[in-house]
Amino acid sequence: MNAPQHYDVIIIGGSYGGMAAGMALGRALRRVLIIDAGLPSNRMTPHSHNFLTHDGATPGEIARIAREQLMAYATVETVKDVAVHAERTSAGFQIETMCGNMFTATKLVFATGITDIMMNIEGFKECWGRSVLHCPYCHGYEVRQHRTGVIANGTSGFEYVLLIANWTSTLTLFTNGASTLTDEQTGECRSRGIEIVETPITSIEHTNGQVRGLVLEDGDHVDVDVVYAKCAFEQHCIIPAMLGCEHDADGYISVDARQHTSIEGVYACGDNTSPMRTVANAVASGTATGMHVNKELVMQGYVRLAT
Ligand SMILES: Cc1cc2nc3c(=O)[nH]c(=O)nc-3n(C[C@H](O)[C@H](O)[C@H](O)COP(=O)(O)OP(=O)(O)OC[C@H]3O[C@@H](n4cnc5c(N)ncnc54)[C@H](O)[C@@H]3O)c2cc1C
Incomplete structure (x- = not known):
C-alpha cells in the first residue's frame, strides 16, 4: 500500500475560516490540504451582511470568489470529503476520510464551524x-x-x-x-x-x-x-474532542491567543472557537491561524524556500 500523501498542514473545514487559513499558508509556500464537506452554517440564508466589500452578497458567492483566489496558490489543494478520524503519528497526524482516503500532516487546523440545533x-x-x-x-x-x-x-x-x-x-x-x-x-x-x-x-x-x-x-x-x-448548538465535527482538545463551558474549542488548542500542533478557528459569529471574524481568525501555524513550523525548522 502506498504511503499517504503528506502535507505541512491539513485544514479540516474549507469555508470562510478554513479558506482564510489556507490562503495565509499558501502565501507562506506551505503544502496544504483543505478537506471540506461543503456545509457552511449560513447556507440557508439568501444574503450575507456586515462583511466589508461583500455586504448583501450570497454566502455562496463570497465562498466562490474566495475559492477562486485561493486556488491561485499552487501548493494549496482542496478535496470535497468528510474527515472522520484523526490520530497522532511520529510525523504529526493522520486523517482518514469518509471516502476512505488517508492523508498525513505536520500540523492540523480545524475550521469546522458549529451546527445549530433547530x-x-x-x-x-x-x-x-x-x-x-x-x-x-x-x-x-x-x-x-x-x-x-x-x-x-x-x-x-x-x-x-x-x-x-x-x-x-x-x-x-x-x-x-x-x-x-x-x-x-x-x-x-x-x-x-x-x-x-x-x-x-x-x-x-x-x-x-x-x-x-x-x-x-x-x-x-x-x-x-x-x-x-437563540438556538442551542453543537460542534459540527467531533474529531477535536476525540483528539482531546479542551472545550469551554459554552461548548467552544478552547484556544490561546495564537488559535492553538490544548493539543500540541492542533489549531482551530472560526465559529467553532468563538461566539462572535460572523464571516469577518471567521476570516480574521483563519488568517491569524495560518500565520501562527507557519511561524510554529518555521521555529521548528520546517522552512520552505521559494523556488
Ligand atoms: C442562518 C445564518 C445566517 C448568517 N448570516 C450571516 C451574515 O449575514 N453575516 C455574517 O457575517 N455572518 C453570518 N452568519 C454567520 C456565518 O455564517 C459564520 O460565522 C461563518 O459561516 C463561520 O465560518 P466558519 O468557516 O467558521 O464555519 P462554516 O462556514 O460553518 O464552515 C464550516 C465548514 O466545515 C465543514 N466541515 C465540518 N466538519 C467537517 C469534517 N469533519 N470534514 C470536512 N469538512 C467539515 C463544513 O461542511 C463547512 O463547510 C450566519 C449564520 C447563520 C447560521
Missing part, C-alpha cells in the same frame, strides 16, 4: 436563515421596525431581546414556557415596551419560509413579520 417548533426549520434569524448585526437592518418576536429565555434571552430592541419598537419576547427572567429583568422589559408571552409556541405560520405569525398552545395567534431565536 427548535422543536413546526415551521422553525423552514424559516431558519430567512425570517427566523440568529443575529441582528447580520440581518437586523433589513427588518428594522418590523413586528418582531424573540424566542429566548433567562438572562441570555433578556440580554438578547434588549439588544434587538435597538432595531425595532414592536417587540415581543416569547419564553416558550415559564419565564426564567428575574423580576428585575421582567420589569426592565416592560419599561422598554417589550411584551413577554410565556405560553408555549406550537407552530410558526409562514409562506415559503417567510414568517406570518406564531401559533400558541392555547390557540392564540400572534402576528409577527420576523423572529429571532
Whole structure:
C-alpha cells in the first residue's frame, strides 16, 4: 500500500475560516490540504451582511470568489470529503476520510464551524436563515421596525431581546414556557415596551419560509413579520474532542491567543472557537491561524524556500 500523501498542514473545514487559513499558508509556500464537506452554517440564508466589500452578497458567492483566489496558490489543494478520524503519528497526524482516503500532516487546523440545533417548533426549520434569524448585526437592518418576536429565555434571552430592541419598537419576547427572567429583568422589559408571552409556541405560520405569525398552545395567534431565536448548538465535527482538545463551558474549542488548542500542533478557528459569529471574524481568525501555524513550523525548522 502506498504511503499517504503528506502535507505541512491539513485544514479540516474549507469555508470562510478554513479558506482564510489556507490562503495565509499558501502565501507562506506551505503544502496544504483543505478537506471540506461543503456545509457552511449560513447556507440557508439568501444574503450575507456586515462583511466589508461583500455586504448583501450570497454566502455562496463570497465562498466562490474566495475559492477562486485561493486556488491561485499552487501548493494549496482542496478535496470535497468528510474527515472522520484523526490520530497522532511520529510525523504529526493522520486523517482518514469518509471516502476512505488517508492523508498525513505536520500540523492540523480545524475550521469546522458549529451546527445549530433547530427548535422543536413546526415551521422553525423552514424559516431558519430567512425570517427566523440568529443575529441582528447580520440581518437586523433589513427588518428594522418590523413586528418582531424573540424566542429566548433567562438572562441570555433578556440580554438578547434588549439588544434587538435597538432595531425595532414592536417587540415581543416569547419564553416558550415559564419565564426564567428575574423580576428585575421582567420589569426592565416592560419599561422598554417589550411584551413577554410565556405560553408555549406550537407552530410558526409562514409562506415559503417567510414568517406570518406564531401559533400558541392555547390557540392564540400572534402576528409577527420576523423572529429571532437563540438556538442551542453543537460542534459540527467531533474529531477535536476525540483528539482531546479542551472545550469551554459554552461548548467552544478552547484556544490561546495564537488559535492553538490544548493539543500540541492542533489549531482551530472560526465559529467553532468563538461566539462572535460572523464571516469577518471567521476570516480574521483563519488568517491569524495560518500565520501562527507557519511561524510554529518555521521555529521548528520546517522552512520552505521559494523556488
Ligand atoms: C442562518 C445564518 C445566517 C448568517 N448570516 C450571516 C451574515 O449575514 N453575516 C455574517 O457575517 N455572518 C453570518 N452568519 C454567520 C456565518 O455564517 C459564520 O460565522 C461563518 O459561516 C463561520 O465560518 P466558519 O468557516 O467558521 O464555519 P462554516 O462556514 O460553518 O464552515 C464550516 C465548514 O466545515 C465543514 N466541515 C465540518 N466538519 C467537517 C469534517 N469533519 N470534514 C470536512 N469538512 C467539515 C463544513 O461542511 C463547512 O463547510 C450566519 C449564520 C447563520 C447560521
